[in-house]
Amino acid sequence: MSTTNALLYCAVNGIANNTNGIGRQTKTLLATLARRHHHLSARAGAFTPYLAVPEPGPATWGYNEDDLRYARHVVEGLNGQVITLPYDTRRPFWQPDTWRQLSGEAARAAGHLADRHDKVLAIGVDTPFAGLAHHAGAHPSVEVLLALF
Structure with a gap:
């Protein structure tokens, strides 16, 4: 087991797309991690960043491979990863059954x-x-x- 903590940032937008305010917030987090992870770790303790995103693909609003590539580049460079969350992409996304599945x-x-990891902080940033x-x-x-x- 690692002696570090993990940050799991769960978002619908900003990892494989960037179409709204949550996307902008996620992009800001990624830029901060890319530039300041070592400073954050020095102050808050060592942590490995992970991103959880609904399985990206044709059903993803505004899907952009470059966004996903950038997200992977940032977190993999810090020993983390993008974790894709499976869900039924044939069903409407914005409905409670899908949300239960993603949660x-x-x-x-x-x-x-x-x-x-010793501890995991999971942050959910969308409904x-x-x-x-x-x-x-x-x-x-x-x-x-x-x-x-």
């Missing part, structure tokens, strides 16, 4: 990260991750912050 998948990803705390709450090494935009 559960993000919680599962946080649990897997907790197997490799599809509003159920993250419900799903991840049982894992003692996972803390959840909902910062819904």
Whole structure:
């Protein structure tokens, strides 16, 4: 197990697209990680950044391979990764059943990260991750912050 902590940032926008304010917020986080991760780690303790995103592809609003490539470049350069969350892309995205599925998948990803890290902070930044705390709450090494935009 690593002796570091993990940050799991769960977002719909800004990882494989950039179409709204959450996308801008996510891009700002990525730029900050790229430029200041070592300073943040010195102040807050070592951490590895991870991104969780609904499985990107044709169903993704404004899908852009360059956005996804940039996100991967930033987090992989810091020993993290982009974690794609499976969901039924044939169903409407903006409905509660899809959100439950994505919250559960993000919680599962946080649990897997907790197997490799001392602690995991999972941050949900959009409505599809509003159920993250419900799903991840049982894992003692996972803390959840909902910062819904």
